[in-house]
Amino acid sequence: MNYKVLYVDPPWSFNSKKTGGSMKSGAAQKYDVMDVESMKQWDIPAICQDDCLLVMWYVGAMPKEAIELAEAWGFRVVNMNGFVWDKETKHGKDFFGMGSITRASTESALVAVRGKTGNIIKDRSVRSRIRAKVGEHSEKPQAFREAIEKLCGDVPRLEMFARKQTPGWEVFGNQVEGSIEIPFKRQLELGVVA
Structure with a gap:
């Protein structure tokens, strides 16, 4: 199937495996991580429609890597803060997370396109900021999937690096x-298709 929407939460690799007060809160302690060069090797254009939207979460300290990954997959970045998650604790307070220089209380997803934006976006009333509670490590709120569905309509959608199945979405992970x-691009060059 070729998708009109890719919703991606990459397993970004950091220099430090252990971060945070407990020293067990780093991404590599929770799931397999990947370096950017490895993620670039997927043949993402092979699974996309000519006109396709990419919504990709990125780490605030790695904007350059996020742009490079989107471009390697054949997209042009149009908004570094296409979606912003205003994080809230389970008790309704502002989240006080880790961060580079300042402590993070938000997380951003860039928006990138391939093809014509007018053939992708169906509802221009969708707002970029959503305030929602934090869940498990790196878990993103359902409200963002719903916003993407409203933005693009009922089209073929893929969530990459998913941790659960969501109705109406194909998954990869x-x-x-x-x-x-x-x-992988190398498989295609060798004539081997997974």
Whole structure:
């Protein structure tokens, strides 16, 4: 299937495996991480429609890497803060997270496109900021999937690096059943398709 929307939460690799007060809160302690060069090797254009939207979460300290990954996948970045998660604790207070220089209380997803934006966006009333409670490590609120559905309509959608199956979405990732397979560029060059 070729998708009109890709919703991605990459497993960014950091220099430090252990961060945070407990020294067990780093991403590498929770799931497999990947370096940017490895993620660039997926043949993402092979699974996209000509006109396609990419919504990709990125780490505030790695904007350059996020742009490079989006471009390697054949997209042009149009908004570094296409979606902003205003994080709230389970008790309704402002979240006080880790960060580079300042403590993070928000997280951003860039928005990038391939093809014509007018053939992708169906509802221009969708706002970029959503205030929502934090869940498990790196878990993103359902409200963002709903916003993307409103933004683009009922089109073929893929959530990459998903941790759960969401109705109406195909999934890719090693933490969820029913994952699709995405070929690597090298496999295609050799004539091997996964």
